[in-house]
Amino acid sequence: MPRPAAGRAARGPLVGILSAAFVLRIAYWFFSQKSPFYEPLLLDPAYYEGWAARILRGDFVGEGVFYGLPLYPFFLAALYKLSSHALAAVKAAQIFLGLLNIFFIYKIGKKMADEKTGLVAASLAAFYGPFFFHEGILIPETLGLFLYTVSFYGVCLFLERPTAKGGAWLGLAFGLAALTKAGILFFVSGFLIYFFIRFLKTKKSVRPAAACALTFLLVLAPVAAHNRIYGKDTVLLTAHSGFNFYIGNNPDAEGVFKAPPGTGTNVDSQREDSRALAEKALGRTLKPSEVSKYWSDKARDWIAENPGAFLKLASRKLVLFFDAREISDVDDYAFGAKFNPLLKFPWPNFAWLGPFFLLGIFLSRGAAVRHRWAAVFWIAGYTAGVLMFFVNARYRLPILGVFFPFAALGILKFYESIRENRWGGVLARGAVLAGGILVTQANLVGTDWARDYVNAGDIFVKKEDLEQAVEFYREALKAEPHSAVANQAMGVALTKMGRSEEARDYYEKTIAEDPLDGLAYNNLGLWHDNHGDSETAEKYFLKAIELKPASYQAHNNLGMVYGKRGDNEKALAEFEASLKINPSNPRACTNLGLIYHRMGREADARAAWRRALAIDPDWKDARRALDLSESA
Structure with missing residues (x-):
């Protein structure tokens, strides 16, 4: 036909x-x-x-x-x-x-x-x-x-x-x-x-x-x-719905993505931080469904106690849904025109x-x-x-x-x-x-150029092009001099470049702009530890953990401070805490092995080093320690 x-x-x-x-x-x-x-x-x-x-x-x-x-x-x-x-x-x-x-x-x-x-x-x-x-x-x-x-x-x-x-x-x-x-x-x-x-x-x-x-x-x-x-x-499907529900419905919610205090912006840190904060609040280990329920319950409690604010927020979200601008949380449409x-x-x-x-x-x-x-x-x-x-x-x-x-x-x-x-x-x-x-064209939220420049800089850090990363961070700080995220990122890049004195200034600016930024306290702790001031370093690491309980880096760094002092029990506890949060961290595995070695638990030490090498076969410190242990 x-x-x-x-x-x-x-x-x-x-x-x-x-x-x-x-x-x-x-x-x-x-x-x-x-x-x-x-x-x-x-x-x-x-x-x-x-x-x-x-x-x-x-x-x-x-x-x-x-x-x-x-x-x-x-x-x-x-x-x-x-x-x-x-x-x-x-x-x-x-x-x-x-x-x-x-x-x-x-x-x-x-x-x-x-x-x-x-x-x-x-x-x-x-x-x-x-x-x-x-x-x-x-x-x-x-x-x-x-x-x-x-x-x-x-x-x-x-x-x-x-x-x-x-x-x-x-x-x-x-x-x-x-x-x-x-x-x-x-x-x-x-x-x-x-x-x-x-x-x-x-x-x-x-x-x-x-x-x-x-x-x-x-x-x-x-x-x-x-x-x-x-x-x-x-x-049923995924364990992150409760936390996302809280991101959208809390006293500080703006209708767009805004990480709650003590939580990060990428998926892995959100998962770790949301779990750690929920477990700290409830005082016990939680299943993923229980973590999700903790956050959804917090959101529902806020809605029940603030029905007027919730309706106002919902109305704002509806207008934002029809906003002409492509409100981004990954790659920005308007920012993409620069490239x-x-x-x-x-x-x-x-x-x-x-x-x-x-x-x-x-x-x-x-x-x-x-x-x-x-x-x-x-x-x-x-x-x-x-x-x-x-x-x-x-x-x-x-x-x-x-x-x-x-x-x-x-x-x-x-x-x-x-x-x-x-x-x-x-x-x-x-x-x-x-x-x-x-x-x-209501334009209820502005364009966060600083965040976009920081994201571009972070990519160049991953590519190990630190000079280019610093240029993007400078642009971010031009766009928003008071951006805690941009100051933090600049400090990290300068640290990697060996410019630690400059880096310290940016970490301190980060804390001045955002006193609840646990990562900045961790970075300042590292700065003081590298300069031989372990007591001040310990205080900063403890503050970082208080603000961000899921910071496996801060737990690991605090463990290193205790290890240098010879306080093996405290060091052991911190390395174990770090690995509980992030089991795939070869650095913490290696450090845990060193503490076991000091305590005379050689079999446990070798197991920890083998675990580090299973995570990263090229992790030199673990390979060196394991070879020395097996040849002794």
Whole structure:
């Protein structure tokens, strides 16, 4: 059977849109290689890169309960396995996912309205700057955006023809999407309840909804089983939800990410710090679920005691969700223009998408838009999920696949009013559009250039290019002279360069700006220890541990102070405390072995040194100590 003429006519423009999107993404990829953020060396990209590397080494279990949703690291590991660990293969795969996402946005627009709406939606998505920007970053939302868009297209198909087979495929898509971003759980729960009630009332078979629910649960079941079997704990998906809930709902919350006092900003430090603070407060060792419950209970207590402040904060988060700026916590879209010339071009961004989306939602009430209720419920459910925690650009990303068809509808309807000279309609629709612009341009939070410069500097520290790191830290301090983070980072870099006197000044500035910064006290302790003042060093290390109980570095450093004094029992306790927090620290293992050796426990000493070498086969101090012990 020949294809319908309309279908053949649309295929040409769609191929053109996808081709243009492909060329743009290849050009962006080429220029992005000059950016310090190209490689996954920092924050969440580094965390998922490290997780994938452990999977490739055969460590499928990890440390027990998952801390983070597991689909993306397994996706990364599979790509690395197939490509001999080529980062370019991951970047290419994410570009391919981006193109598929544009295709399904077209399909959703066509399904909800018509061909023209689908093509306009796809055109917007093809040139939407935050899409190709985030496709270049190793974060779960890149995979999640594609899975969420496919899932909603599946919802449209299911609504038109609910079958058991279609329900099973939809449940699979729902489950995979939930394993990248759990915000879909609100929609899935409501959607399935609605269909079960509907089928029961109409006495139709519940098999389609049952197939969807069963497949969805089967996809999630291995994660819950893993947590139960290997973590000995009951956690449905991931153990970090309680702490994230507290980050978004506490007396100092601002609606965006802000680490609570005594906790770090990267995933590993957040996990260690949140556990240590919870255990210190409750006075016992806690399972991951208990740590999560401790923080979620604190958040709920604050909400119950401050309902007015909570509602005000929730309203602020809602406005932030629609903020035109890409509020970042990893790599910043605006800051990226300093390294990639393509980002200097004014590509469509949320300043365009947001107002036209709101106009499209408004106009869709009286328009012939299919599945509108499902789309509104989809958006509302996911948005509510984000507002429970905190807002940033990448958390908004997965839902945008449904924004584009509504934005396309808004553009087409507005253009239609102008073309037909219906000036009353133009004014009314213009007023709605102006309201959308006001919302998206509220600018409730400023741009933290200092943080972005510090992140760039931290990457060069990892690359051991300290001179370049210092230049970025200088820029950070120009942008915000009172930044505790920038002063701290400068001090660390100068210490590594052997400029300890200058470094001390920056550590002291850090404490002056943030008296609760445990890392600065640890660094000052090291400075005094290196200058022979062990008593002052001890005081600083103890203060660091008081402020940051999960500082394995401070415990290790304090143990070294005690070891130099010959106080082996105290040293032993500190090294053991350090290893309890971070079992993969070869330095603490080596130091523990030295204390065992002094105490005459030679077998334990050798075991500690072997453990250090198992962690890092190139750890010279452990190798030297073990060789001397075995040859004695």
